[in-house]
Amino acid sequence: MRRAALILLPYSWLLALFLIPFLIVLKISVSDTALAIPPYTPTLDLSEGWAGLKAFFAQLDFDNFRFLATDDLYWKAYLSSLKIAVTSTFLTLLVAYPIAYGMARAPDEWRPTLMMLVILPFWSSFLIRVYSWKAILAQEGLLNQFLMWIGVIDTPLMILNTTTAVYIGIVYTYLPFMILPIYAGLERLDGSLLEAAEDLGCTRLQAFWLVTFPLSRGGIIAGCFLVFIPVMGEFVIPALLGGSDTLMIGKVLWEEFFSNRDWPVASAVAVILLLLLIVPIVLYLRNEEKQREAGA
């Protein structure tokens, strides 16, 4: 009896505030835009019972999705988000791996401190960390001042308000998400495996490539999903660092909702984004389940 109550408490919360909201988004994405409050039709009137349900399905249409398909703003934004997410996941991996590797090979007594240093930015504001790059990347900003001072460039580079700035911002803010799972994998690595590989005639590089790297694959996969999925819907970074040429679907959804107040189209944008992400999300959850079983 108690067990049922214990299960029911978080279960019903998640159903009510996680699953049902998605169903509502799905419903509104097939509604018409209307100048009313709430600004869409049809409305599902369950008090009318079967007739209400029938009326709801009779009014159902996929105009919003057809609209998304005809206006090339949307599919360009999806494609550009996909490109930015893939590229920045790869860049984050390139930056994170040496750091995670260095941490895992550091003396034992350093590790808790290094771990703390990676987690610390997690606790401080995401918004502020993105914002701190504005002063660095601006036309008259510190990076340009520095580059001109050492004589690499003569005229300031335009970095802020370009897609490059968005990449820098993404790699910077998502770096801990990549470092931590890779580090967790590398730390568990049995050092004797590497010794065995070297005894058997591997060079250090070969040992890394044949032993260390494959064994850290679980962490790499987890890290890539943890970066890729949220970046697909990223809004803050392109809004603060990107310019008008950086097209991302999270930004489109935001503007559709807050500036155009077109809720059905915003919902349709969200539904397609969710459809694009379902496969990676399911793969990520599976990977986690597998890691948990392996760890337990």
Next chain:
Amino acid sequence: MRRISWFNATSLTVGFAFLYLPMVILVIYSFNESRLVTVWAGFSTKWYGELLRNEAFLDAAWVTLRVAVVSSTLATILGTAAAYVLIRAGRFPGRTLFSGMMYAPLVMPDVILGLSLLLLFISIGLDRGMVTIILAHTTFCMAYVAVVVSSRLATFDQSLEEAALDLGCTPWDAFRSVTLPIIAPAVISGWLLGFTLSLDDLVIASFTSGPSSTTLPIKIFSAVRLGVSPEINALSSILIGMVTIGVITFSISSKRAIVRRQKEENQAN
């Protein structure tokens, strides 16, 4: 002791410089006399003064703090229950759906979560305000609490609980007197994580807040969008400082607790 190679030393140095330099620069420039962020015009604390006179920021900070305390507390209760159910309750109908819903908010883009919750609140006729932000924050914070608590639950010896049950404890007693003390550090870190996530959230709060309840990130975002403002530098520095002090205090005290426990165990042996 193993020596660190030059390659590892370089990658750690460069990596941590990349992680911390922007924040250090931000803090330094918060003491800049000039309104321009890129020109140093002498040391000054005037932006801190301006900030403390800015009531809009102070009000927003107060709303944010209350939301964070309530939603991280709710999230800790629900998340701990969820972790317990996942690790201990065995099979039950809809278990896969449950664990999927539990972990999905960790990766789900904020815009989707925010939009869907907003549409829920509107369709049930709940006015947007602090309550709706709290409900939304509780939902996504409980996933983080559940992850932290479930990893702790999975690694500790279940036979301790079984022993308590054999000795006549009710399941609730066993949970309270055996399980809870053992998982307490994870529950506390879960609460802290939920608290900071709630303080930090911009996107979900933007969708679920009403006109009377603006949170600090929403205020900061609208100020920052207009350009770089020295008041925000001061505010950011205060936030960074508080987080640093909080995290360092917490890690020192938890380290002490571990040392103490080890000593006790040594004495017991």
